[in-house]
Amino acid sequence: MVTGASSGIGKAVALSLAAQGATVCLVGRNISSLEAMMKDTRGTPSCIRGYQTDLTVDDDIQKLKTSLQQDFGHIDMLIHSAGIFSMGMLESAPVKDLDKQYQTNVRAPYLLTQVLLPMIISRCGQIVFVNSSSGLNIKQNLSQYAATKHALKAIADTLRTEVNAYGIRVLSIYPGRTATPMQEVVHKMEGKTYYPERFMQTKDIASVIIHALTLPRSAEVTDINIRPFIKFD
Numbered sequence: 001m002v003t004g005a006s007s008g009i010g011k012a013v014a015l016s017l018a019a020q021g022a023t024v025c026l027v028g029r030n031i032s033s034l035e036a037m038m039k040d041t042r043g044t045p046s047c048i049r050g051y052q053t054d055l056t057v058d059d060d061i062q063k064l065k066t067s068l069q070q071d072f073g074h075i076d077m078l079i080h081s082a083g084i085f086s087m088g089m090l091e092s093a094p095v096k097d098l099d100k101q102y103q104t105n106v107r108a109p110y111l112l113t114q115v116l117l118p119m120i121i122s123r124c125g126q127i128v129f130v131n132s133s134s135g136l137n138i139k140q141n142l143s144q145y146a147a148t149k150h151a152l153k154a155i156a157d158t159l160r161t162e163v164n165a166y167g168i169r170v171l172s173i174y175p176g177r178t179a180t181p182m183q184e185v186v187h188k189m190e191g192k193t194y195y196p197e198r199f200m201q202t203k204d205i206a207s208v209i210i211h212a213l214t215l216p217r218s219a220e221v222t223d224i225n226i227r228p229f230i231k232f233d
Contacts, residue, residue, distance in 0.1 A: 001024075001025040001027060001068070001075055001077065001078050001079065001116075002014045002017070002024065002025070002029070002079045002081060002111070003025075003027045003055060003081055003082040003108075003109075004028060004080075004081035004082030004083065005024075005026035005027055005028050005034070005037060005081070006026065006030055006033030006037055007180070007181050008081070008178075008180035008202055009081050009130055009175070009178065009180060009202050009205045009206065010028075010079070010081030010082065011037060011202065012201075012203050012205065012206035013079055013081060013130075013205070013206045013209055014026055014037065014041075015037075015040065015041065015126075015206070016076075016206040016207065016210050017046070017210065018048060019046075020210070021046050022045075022046050022077075023047040023048075023049075023072070024046055024047070024048050024049070024070065025049050025050075025071075026038070026048065026049065026050045026051065027051050027053050027055070027082070028052065028053070028082075029052065029053065029054050030052075031050070031052045031107075034051075034052060035050065036048035040052055040159075044187075048166060051067060055082055055108035055109075056103045056104055056107075056108055058190065061111055061112055061115055062115065063114060065115045065119075068116070068119065073119070074120075074123045074125075075119045075120050075125055076120075076123050076124065076125045076126070077103075077126050077127075077128070077213060078112075078113065078120060078123060078126075079127075079128040079130070079209070080109040080110065080112070080113075080127075081126065082104065082109075083104060084100060084104045084105065084182075085101070085145055085182055085185065085186060086098075086099055086100070086144060086145060087141045087142055087144075087186070087189055087190075089140075090140060090142075090144075090166070091145045096145070097144055098144040098170075101144055101145060102148055102151075103154060105145075105148035106148050106152055106155070107150065109152065113127065113155075114137060117163070120168060121168065124166065124167035124168060124176065125168055126168065126169045126170070126171070126213055127156075127159065127163075127169070127170045127171070128170075128173065128174065128209055128213070129155070129156045129170075129171070129173070130173055130205075130209075131149050131152050131153060131156070131172050131174045131175075132148040132149045132174060132175065133174050133175065133176045133177075133225070133227065134149045135149030135153045135172075136151060136174055136225065137151075145198045149166070152165040152172075153172060156170055156171075156172045156173070157172075159161065160222065164220075169221075170220075171209070171212050171213070171220075171221055171222065171223075171224070172222065172224070173209060173212075173223075173224045174223070174226065175205050175226050175227075176199075176200065176201060176226065176227035176228055177199045177200065177202070177227075178199055178200045178202060178204075178228075179196035179197070179199045179201055179202065183196070183199060184196070197230075198228070198230060200228045201228075204226070205226065208224060208226060212224065
């Protein structure tokens with residue numbers, strides 16, 4: 001199951017899993033985007049299901065759980081890729097923006113993991129948190145977003161200590177700037193021209209995640225820090 005599956009890194013991960021024949025559950029708020037994703041995966045050897053869900057609504061998460069139980073009964077991989085971004089100086093950034101980011105970036109993956117954990121435990125599954133380089137490094141204007149990503153790291157690290165005994169692997173990945181719709185928005189906020197070719201591509205992140213997930217069970221990758229490499233004059 002992939003959250004935030006209709007765009008960005010989540011979409012790339014979902015497409016990569018589908019290409020390898022996995023049964024993929026796409027979770028997102030926009031039904032038209034999910035339907036477009038399902039069209040993109042036609043011709044792949046996988047089964048694709050879309051679940052329109054607002055992860056900031058508790059009832060939606062409970063409905064998602066019920067649907068997954070009815071449709072599959074278990075989960076092998078849960079990949080958290082949904083997230084929102086806002087920036088601003090601490091002295092002036094509206095606290096309502098912090099509340100929105102906390103709701104989506106912290107509370108939603110926490111509750112979703114909690115609700116789905118029995119189905120993951122039943123399969124000795126794997127959980128991936130797509131975090132951000134902001135979860136490790138502090139930069140100006142990012143106090144709110146960075147706070148949520150630091151919190152997500154704490155959730156993942158604590159969860160790992162609790163579920164390794166069940167045979168569950170937990171991975172956090174910390175991408176630097178990646179060519180996603182969110183990155184385009186960030187550049188507009190910063191008043192900069194957006195050149196997507198100068199950043200990591202979503203397929204790069206997806207490739208790293210898939211590789212970590214398919215490692216033999218003799219190993220667990222806990223944290224991956226990945227950044228753009230191409231240099232421009």
